[in-house]
Amino acid sequence: MRQFFVSELCEYETPKIVSIKSKCLGIANRLVQVTIIIYLIIWVFIVNHGYQYIDKAAISVTTTKVKGVSYTNSSDIRIGNRIWDMADLVVPPQESGALFITTNAIVTHNQTQGICTETEGIGANCSADSDCQPIGKPYHLSYGISEGTCNHTTGTCVVRAWCPIEDDSSPKNEENSTMKNIGDFTVFVNSHVHFPFYDKARSSLIEFIDKDYLHRCNYHPTDDPYCPVFRVGDIISLAEAPTEPISDSHFRKMAVKGGVITINIAWDCNFDYKESKCKPSYAFKRLDTFNGNSLASGYNFRHPIYFYESNRLTRHLVKAYGILFTVITDAQARRFNIITFLQNLGSGLALLGIASICCDLILLYCHRHKNYFKENKFQTVEQLQGLDMTTIRELLRQHMVSSQEEDKEDSLDQKDECEKSLN
């Protein structure tokens, strides 16, 4: 046994190489090899940082804060003439990773539980009671339970519901009916990231940002790319037309029916450099306009404001159109790592095998001297044939003996060698 290891340790096995003097093969071979090496260096190591361990398991939380005040000045009593500040416009007031700002609203005032007639155009029109659903059945698209009777003056069915029923037909001149100034509102987006693997944390408030700067600054993709304070109008413009100059026209269009915007915060931290070099980058995208499908576009929902009046639970029903900002953080941190490096190097070298495969194919099937090369590359070993088992056993015994002797011998002068080397 020990002898076996000694012999293993004291000999090195390397493939026998046939070196063929052939320009085309040589060049072909080097070309493929060089291509692979270039791919390795450029794609694997430079572009994809194959020498760095990438930690994608980042923990991130983003908080937002809106500043601004709006007002409406509309003859349409459904929105009326009043002040709206963010406490009125941001619903729900706190939402981690998202933010909804109302830009337009239809308020149905003083609803109480009672009996009233349906609005038109929801399939509740009638000329006789029989046209209405039986008592107790709901109207799927409206918010009332049928009373089973028909109101002949309005020509619609009678329901039990929150009355009066909402009239959400759009006002005449829409753009004027929306909340004012909201394009000028600012959103402070504070992205907190923590990389557990490297135990490092970053925040949108990178080193050079101080209180004054934060109050002054305003994000701009080129002029001020690290300011975490965003003008609502700018975000919409950048989301809708990233290449065009910023303009509020995009916002004004969107304000009427609302929309869905993602704010994408990318952190790509290279901890081979100073931490402070790791800065966020922001991208914006509108998601609710899928190949111009009007069904998908816009965003609205209803929320109630409850109160008591003359001892009855009463509510204002607000149908709020607005912009839903969703913040998506995409963070990764990387740093040189020897294991990652070797893994990529190893699998890269394995690829080099392809070079020989290609050239061997040329060598054996395409080259004009292929047979001549074959003879030199291959050494054919015939099966031991026409021998009866006795002879084979004989042969084998001899082999065994001789090889054992050889083993003994070389293990012997091996020992000499080793002893020598120790002196």
Added chain:
Amino acid sequence: MRQFFVSELCEYETPKIVSIKSKCLGIANRLVQVTIIIYLIIWVFIVNHGYQYIDKAAISVTTTKVKGVSYTNSSDIRIGNRIWDMADLVVPPQESGALFITTNAIVTHNQTQGICTETEGIGANCSADSDCQPIGKPYHLSYGISEGTCNHTTGTCVVRAWCPIEDDSSPKNEENSTMKNIGDFTVFVNSHVHFPFYDKARSSLIEFIDKDYLHRCNYHPTDDPYCPVFRVGDIISLAEAPTEPISDSHFRKMAVKGGVITINIAWDCNFDYKESKCKPSYAFKRLDTFNGNSLASGYNFRHPIYFYESNRLTRHLVKAYGILFTVITDAQARRFNIITFLQNLGSGLALLGIASICCDLILLYCHRHKNYFKENKFQTVEQLQGLDMTTIRELLRQHMVSSQEEDKEDSLDQKDECEKSLN
């Protein structure tokens, strides 16, 4: 130097191959190779699309919209006899990626701040003041601060709290006490996905869906798998028993105590085909019934409705049982990519090495002619021994000289070759 490159370019090195005529080895070798190739083709390339770059960094936002109206008709004044529409039932009214619908409620009316006695069964029972906690200490499980005295009529301690204190014992016949019709409510789930890498976007409203279809349609796993409008009762049934036919019995059971449901939207877009071929698939799962642990199952929370009455801040406390739908989007887009293809091919070919490894083991340790083969496979090169350094130096000098000459020579006729080839 130049000479070195020329010689490198004009020769090709390929391993010397010993080709052994042996059926068992040949077959073994091919078998392993074929297995590996089949694995490559089927598993790596067909099943896992090894020829496509997969972009998993999708940006997705899902918005939901509920339609329907419900009512209660209960003798239990805690829920009473009234209309509930989604403005009453959906709390909070807007939640990105999630949706809560109340299915059952316990309302404690007209709570005001004051002094009252604890309810039973929260460890606040007493027969003397000494049984109650000292003044100012909170009762962990209730919502009152101890006044340190015992009310002997009720046999419970006196606390400062929102009074009257909630009695959340379940009503007698539960199923009837829940909101009606909610199984028939519909949820419109609009999933927006954007793939930044390919700069393509998709939405639940795929090409063939128009306004009429959307108002008519109703998701069914086999009959109508692309309709983004879901009946609440159907979702619950599919989540609880995907294989059984759809029935509302599952919903009715769940409505009493609520539950947690995930709606899983899977986008697997193969952009080697038309974009319009990329459609979502939906799956549903109930998560709050972990090995029948009654502690985990159900879902409820409390929310207040504030108002003023006789100049005092008053509130209704609603303990809302209901269904929390969480939408999880799992999106990926893929398209043919030569680099990905080569990477997988390369590492696949590397695997082929295993074949030779196996067969060499047979060849060298198991085959009946192993020694005979060994002799042919291996060419043993003895260490230069029994030579004093002078002789070695001598030998080496000769080697160097000769080899240099050789180099010169072949580099010479190399040049001839090359020049020839240029004429």
Added chain:
Amino acid sequence: MRQFFVSELCEYETPKIVSIKSKCLGIANRLVQVTIIIYLIIWVFIVNHGYQYIDKAAISVTTTKVKGVSYTNSSDIRIGNRIWDMADLVVPPQESGALFITTNAIVTHNQTQGICTETEGIGANCSADSDCQPIGKPYHLSYGISEGTCNHTTGTCVVRAWCPIEDDSSPKNEENSTMKNIGDFTVFVNSHVHFPFYDKARSSLIEFIDKDYLHRCNYHPTDDPYCPVFRVGDIISLAEAPTEPISDSHFRKMAVKGGVITINIAWDCNFDYKESKCKPSYAFKRLDTFNGNSLASGYNFRHPIYFYESNRLTRHLVKAYGILFTVITDAQARRFNIITFLQNLGSGLALLGIASICCDLILLYCHRHKNYFKENKFQTVEQLQGLDMTTIRELLRQHMVSSQEEDKEDSLDQKDECEKSLN
């Protein structure tokens, strides 16, 4: 054709190996190989479970439930003297994956829409109307629309806003002004995970947890690491100073201005063992204190409480400071998978190639006998030269003929062989 396959099947090609008797090379070779094998076993297979398929596409939903009651007892009427229970403190009442608990508040009572003068220090100070913004312009940092006039008694501009305007200057002795007992509140965090690939689900309520235990227990990193009920004070302490003993001082500091905490739930399920062995582990981190930047630290937002008084919409504006808990679930499940195993093994073996590469470099460039070895490793095959094409054709024809004959022959005795083997 058939003949080709037969010959392919009945011969095995293996590289010719030159076995060099050299201690240094042998040892070098084995050393590198052993290193790579150790790396494979330890890093790839033991540390990174290279023999298991890892499913990271887990579906998880986390629900939370807060218990406790608080009160304030402050001379500052902005927070006053009252009871606060979780219905008052948790805003919004339901938020999937997040939870906000108010710890301090500034309430501006009975705001109505009207005309009033700005507060100081928001850049609305004036000595003449000209100092104020023109009518209709908003004050960016306040919540009012300028009326264009200056109130000389207060020395600030007049605005249309929700009046009175909030005074959010901090109260005198802050720590006393915060809500009491909140450090003692408990949060029940129920994490539900589902692994679609293995179709297995887990929940924080692992097997041994029953009702009694749940009511009794209290998470502690070492004493009780699986209890899903957390004391708020403990979480903050563990997040701020994981190594120090738990103390509420951290919470008391944070309560004044609030903060952002992540609760990280890690599920690492090894389904080669019993499911019940798969337990969650919890980690906590404060994210809002980025290198002591006071701008980033703390968390607050405003929410309104609407009501009607003397027929006017009135509101309490609550500026809520508090702790935002964000729950992040990081789940993976793994189980032995033969394909994964072979893939890692294959690419591991490919790495072994590096050993030969290193040693060949020594062999050919560093070893004192390098020329001697070169001669043995390489067999040079000169290009057929100085031959006119006729001779080459002649030669080739002969080769073809002979090789064809050879083929015939060995394919013949091949057949014999095969037939023999069949008898």
